Amino acid sequence: MAKAKQRLPKRTYLNRARILREQLVQLQVALKKVPFKVLLILAGPEGAGRGNLLNTLAEWLDPRGVETFSYHAPTDSERAHPPQWRFWHSLPGIGRIGLYAGSWYTETLREEARGKRALGHVVQEAGRIRDFEKLLADGDTLIVKVWLQLSKAAQGRRLRTLRADPATAWRVTDEDWHHHRIYDRLARTARLIRAKTDRPGARWAIIDAEDERARDLQVGQLLLARFRQQQRRVARLNRAGAPAAVRPLRPAGLRRLRALPLDQDLSEKDYDALREKWLGRLNRAVRAALAADRAIVFAFEGWDAAGKGGAIRRLTSAIDPRDYRVIPVAKPTVEEKHAHFLWRFWRDIPRNGRMVVFDRSWYGRVLVERLEHFCRGDEWRRAYQEINAFEHELTEHGTIVLKYWLHVSHAEQLRRFREREATPHKRHKMNAEDWRNRRKRADYEIAVGDMLALTDRENAPWHLVPADNKRYARLEVLRSASRQIEAALED
Amino acid sequence: MAKAKQRLPKRTYLNRARILREQLVQLQVALKKVPFKVLLILAGPEGAGRGNLLNTLAEWLDPRGVETFSYHAPTDSERAHPPQWRFWHSLPGIGRIGLYAGSWYTETLREEARGKRALGHVVQEAGRIRDFEKLLADGDTLIVKVWLQLSKAAQGRRLRTLRADPATAWRVTDEDWHHHRIYDRLARTARLIRAKTDRPGARWAIIDAEDERARDLQVGQLLLARFRQQQRRVARLNRAGAPAAVRPLRPAGLRRLRALPLDQDLSEKDYDALREKWLGRLNRAVRAALAADRAIVFAFEGWDAAGKGGAIRRLTSAIDPRDYRVIPVAKPTVEEKHAHFLWRFWRDIPRNGRMVVFDRSWYGRVLVERLEHFCRGDEWRRAYQEINAFEHELTEHGTIVLKYWLHVSHAEQLRRFREREATPHKRHKMNAEDWRNRRKRADYEIAVGDMLALTDRENAPWHLVPADNKRYARLEVLRSASRQIEAALED
Numbered sequence: 014m015a016k017a018k019q020r021l022p023k024r025t026y027l028n029r030a031r032i033l034r035e036q037l038v039q040l041q042v043a044l045k046k047v048p049f050k051v052l053l054i055l056a057g058p059e060g061a062g063r064g065n066l067l068n069t070l071a072e073w074l075d076p077r078g079v080e081t082f083s084y085h086a087p088t089d090s091e092r093a094h095p096p097q098w099r100f101w102h103s104l105p106g107i108g109r110i111g112l113y114a115g116s117w118y119t120e121t122l123r124e125e126a127r128g129k130r131a132l133g134h135v136v137q138e139a140g141r142i143r144d145f146e147k148l149l150a151d152g153d154t155l156i157v158k159v160w161l162q163l164s165k166a167a168q169g170r171r172l173r174t175l176r177a178d179p180a181t182a183w184r185v186t187d188e189d190w191h192h193h194r195i196y197d198r199l200a201r202t203a204r205l206i207r208a209k210t211d212r213p214g215a216r217w218a219i220i221d222a223e224d225e226r227a228r229d230l231q232v233g234q235l236l237l238a239r240f241r242q243q244q245r246r247v248a249r250l251n252r253a254g255a256p257a258a259v260r261p262l263r264p265a266g267l268r269r270l271r272a273l274p275l276d277q278d279l280s281e282k283d284y285d286a287l288r289e290k291w292l293g294r295l296n297r298a299v300r301a302a303l304a305a306d307r308a309i310v311f312a313f314e315g316w317d318a319a320g321k322g323g324a325i326r327r328l329t330s331a332i333d334p335r336d337y338r339v340i341p342v343a344k345p346t347v348e349e350k351h352a353h354f355l356w357r358f359w360r361d362i363p364r365n366g367r368m369v370v371f372d373r374s375w376y377g378r379v380l381v382e383r384l385e386h387f388c389r390g391d392e393w394r395r396a397y398q399e400i401n402a403f404e405h406e407l408t409e410h411g412t413i414v415l416k417y418w419l420h421v422s423h424a425e426q427l428r429r430f431r432e433r434e435a436t437p438h439k440r441h442k443m444n445a446e447d448w449r450n451r452r453k454r455a456d457y458e459i460a461v462g463d464m465l466a467l468t469d470r471e472n473a474p475w476h477l478v479p480a481d482n483k484r485y486a487r488l489e490v491l492r493s494a495s496r497q498i499e500a501a502l503e504d
Numbered sequence: 505m506a507k508a509k510q511r512l513p514k515r516t517y518l519n520r521a522r523i524l525r526e527q528l529v530q531l532q533v534a535l536k537k538v539p540f541k542v543l544l545i546l547a548g549p550e551g552a553g554r555g556n557l558l559n560t561l562a563e564w565l566d567p568r569g570v571e572t573f574s575y576h577a578p579t580d581s582e583r584a585h586p587p588q589w590r591f592w593h594s595l596p597g598i599g600r601i602g603l604y605a606g607s608w609y610t611e612t613l614r615e616e617a618r619g620k621r622a623l624g625h626v627v628q629e630a631g632r633i634r635d636f637e638k639l640l641a642d643g644d645t646l647i648v649k650v651w652l653q654l655s656k657a658a659q660g661r662r663l664r665t666l667r668a669d670p671a672t673a674w675r676v677t678d679e680d681w682h683h684h685r686i687y688d689r690l691a692r693t694a695r696l697i698r699a700k701t702d703r704p705g706a707r708w709a710i711i712d713a714e715d716e717r718a719r720d721l722q723v724g725q726l727l728l729a730r731f732r733q734q735q736r737r738v739a740r741l742n743r744a745g746a747p748a749a750v751r752p753l754r755p756a757g758l759r760r761l762r763a764l765p766l767d768q769d770l771s772e773k774d775y776d777a778l779r780e781k782w783l784g785r786l787n788r789a790v791r792a793a794l795a796a797d798r799a800i801v802f803a804f805e806g807w808d809a810a811g812k813g814g815a816i817r818r819l820t821s822a823i824d825p826r827d828y829r830v831i832p833v834a835k836p837t838v839e840e841k842h843a844h845f846l847w848r849f850w851r852d853i854p855r856n857g858r859m860v861v862f863d864r865s866w867y868g869r870v871l872v873e874r875l876e877h878f879c880r881g882d883e884w885r886r887a888y889q890e891i892n893a894f895e896h897e898l899t900e901h902g903t904i905v906l907k908y909w910l911h912v913s914h915a916e917q918l919r920r921f922r923e924r925e926a927t928p929h930k931r932h933k934m935n936a937e938d939w940r941n942r943r944k945r946a947d948y949e950i951a952v953g954d955m956l957a958l959t960d961r962e963n964a965p966w967h968l969v970p971a972d973n974k975r976y977a978r979l980e981v982l983r984s985a986s987r988q989i990e991a992a993l994e995d
Contacts, residue, residue: 076830183784338573437522441566
């Protein structure tokens with residue numbers, strides 16, 4: 014072991030560690046009460062002791078509240094999803110601490126060491142990591158990033174000591190020696206990545222790793238300090254002001270919604286003929302897309318009783334049942350409520366060659382959650398941008414994203430509500446909430462308008478479907494879906 | 505459409521469907537109150553209308569309580585796990601109905617149709633399905649299996665009608681015609697599979713599919729009838745008798761446990777030297793196993809304060825953090841409590857080339873759940889056999905399964921409990937439950953003994969580790985793990 018610097022005496026270490034452990038366990042108790050996710054990311058050169066530090070932390074913390082993570086090169090299944098998908102899949106549960114001995118940083122640095130990646134690619138990767146961490150940090154997740162600093166000389170001493178003892182020689186690999194030789198280049202790249210990813214809510218801390226005892230204590234102290242900051246931040250954010258009246262952010266969206274004509278006519282006979290034609294065309298388009306290894310994501314939104322269920326059933330009747338899944342989106346569970354709102358949708362994103370239909374979607378954030386104050390003002394305002402980034406990730410990967418708003422008039426909705434209440438096997442679909450939401454129509458129109466204005470993008474356009482006439486609406490879904498998928502395949 | 509038989513008049517159909525829908529929705533309400541999983545499996549030849557039937561059922565049922573499933577040929581990721589893994593991953597949530605338009609049967613039949621599989625293989629596959637369904641059915645899941653019967657002539661008529669209309673011709677594929685030509689062979693194979701998989705709790709019902717209206721009503725009625733039976737069954741099983749005194753099923757296990765010497769000696773100096781040696785050997789063995797694409801599963805059990813956490817940390821310190829995960833097994837969540845007890849463990853089973861360490865495991869079923877009456881007597885008695893079958897699935901696939909019981913004496917446990925209570929940073933590890941469990945030592949010894957006697961198999965042996973001396977125990981874990989993994993690689 015390197016003896017170049019004065020080491021912290023063992024007795025001092027043990028005394029401090031004892032106090033620290035008690036504080037860390039109290040932290041974990043507090044985390045259960047006001048739960049958020051904590052990510053502790055350990056990075057640094059070989060020999061800096063990520064593994065040992067991880068073991069120490071695992072010993073100090075209550076293991077029931079800890080999960081450890083690290084990454085291999087992506088598997089086939091991971092490659093068949095957008096790059097961020099696997100990060101979303103390896104986050105700790107709510108109120109738990111995730112320890113990352115390897116992280117999104119490790120693989121990026123390893124690739125660079127192998128000389129496989131141009132520096133431009135590393136910068137791009139760092140940008141992706143920064144965006145991902147921003148999303149988590151904005152969503153109240155605490156991200157603590159530790160860079161364990163070890164000089165080239167100290168690294169050399171540590172590797173040689175390990176190699177000299179037959180009992181520990183197995184710990185030193187050829188890759189370690191290679192990294193030692195190119196120490197300066199790797200250090201430069203690491204500095205670059207740190208600079209690109211050092212931002213509020215996800216700051217880097219540089220900790221000297223030469224004295225293991227001092228290193229472990231410092232990391233523990235850092236975790237404590239950051240945790241207390243985050244507690245104050247979360248408490249401050251939750252001290253909500255009185256909710257303001259609902260006003261449009263972008264009046265153009267509201268005007269677009271209100272201008273939609275709803276008086277379409279379509280006879281049952283015409284509908285039957287056209288339906289089979291467009292079902293056939295949609296079937297061919299979907300099969301072509303899936304065969305080309307594209308994924309397809311549908312998001313259906315609309316007023317209560319607008320006919321989302323029926324439209325989805327007509328749509329899926331054209332598809333091989335093995336190729337798609339319908340995900341009905343209910344109220345979030347406790348676990349989901351405390352995670353970033355996109356988390357649960359990331360989990361259901363289809364792999365290449367598959368299709369998923371969301372019956373209600375991530376747009377709940379800027380509709381019901383905005384109007385019912387299920388989230389804070391800063392959260393739903395930020396959500397438009399987060400949703401655009403999310404859909405951009407999907408379409409960049411090649412996924413085809415189709416979004417539908419089914420629009421019925423206030424009068425037609427009333428007729429359908431009354432019919433449901435009068436029909437025994439439809440009565441279960443109605444409850445007091447439906448009537449309550451109906452009374453808030455004006456506010457909901459504003460929220461829908463803002464959604465249309467702020468998230469209608471070329472890569473993931475909104476289809477605004479007139480749905481007072483159910484047949485017309487169903488046909489319109491088939492037609493526009495066929496066309497969007499066909500167009501996506503021509504790109 | 506085939507017109508060979510008298511069709512149910514539309515008006516009769518609509519009247520009956522109206523009543524049925526009301527009853528089905530009531531079924532779903534009841535299912536939320538006394539929750540179990542319901543699997544409705546639809547199988548049958550092409551043209552029998554699985555897809556249409558699925559759509560009708562999806563329309564009749566409240567979609568918030570329904571999930572639909574079907575299967576493609578296994579993905580790379582699925583192939584890298586034991587065959588049952590993907591079935592366990594596609595079960596409906598608790599209190600929900602899973603609709604299977606394709607199922608474990610579909611793929612088996614398709615393969616047979618392609619002529620790729622010998623009949624012996626089909627029989628073997630059917631056996632696997634039977635075992636899987638038995639496990640679910642014994643665990644209170646309701647499995648309703650429908651075979652839609654359609655004569656060869658009716659199938660031909662249906663395919664030709666669809667083909668004749670340009671609007672529906674796309675529905676008929678070459679594979680459909682191929683299946684039509686070999687109708688008789690496929691029907692024979694299907695009969696064989698049905699016979700092999702028709703057992704209590706997972707019965708087949710044969711339903712004539714020629715009249716679509718009658719078909720849909722019959723399937724709905726069948727679901728209702730089976731559901732009511734299952735409700736009665738669950739109610740009857742839950743009417744528990746008074747718990748009997750704890751008696752050993754196999755006294756030999758208890759004798760083996762009590763005969764274990766616990767007075768091992770090992771100096772710190774000897775331990776340090778031996779530890780590095782065995783860490784190195786374990787590291788090599790694990791790397792060799794993972795490189796050979798084997799998966800490794802550790803299950804750690806033992807008395808409270810027996811040192812499981814410490815032993816696991818020493819063990820994992822020899823492994824690349826990217827290669828393993830530690831899963832601390834806490835009390836089951838509500839979702840997990842209502843599912844089969846193996847469900848949550850199946851989800852965490854590693855893919856080939858990875859390692860998972862369970863800190864407590866599926867053996868909770870025959871330890872704490874047996875003694876605290878968290879499950880019924882028939883459930884824990886059945887569990888030994890279910891566990892052996894589960895571990896057999898794993899080792900058959902090539903997974904190496906290592907099981908540890910860390911054994912401390914009653915006196916040593918008392919010393920450790922007191923030390924924990926006296927140490928501020930260890931106090932959180934202790935609660936009233938630990939003392940309560942301690943008072944039940946005699947009962948727990950019986951349960952541990954039965955576990956050892958009934959689940960110590962050659963493919964997945966128990967390591968019974970004396971742990972009064974922590975150093976000795978940790979070393980013993982490293983030694984025995986290295987040896988078992990090395991031996992597995994020689995097979």
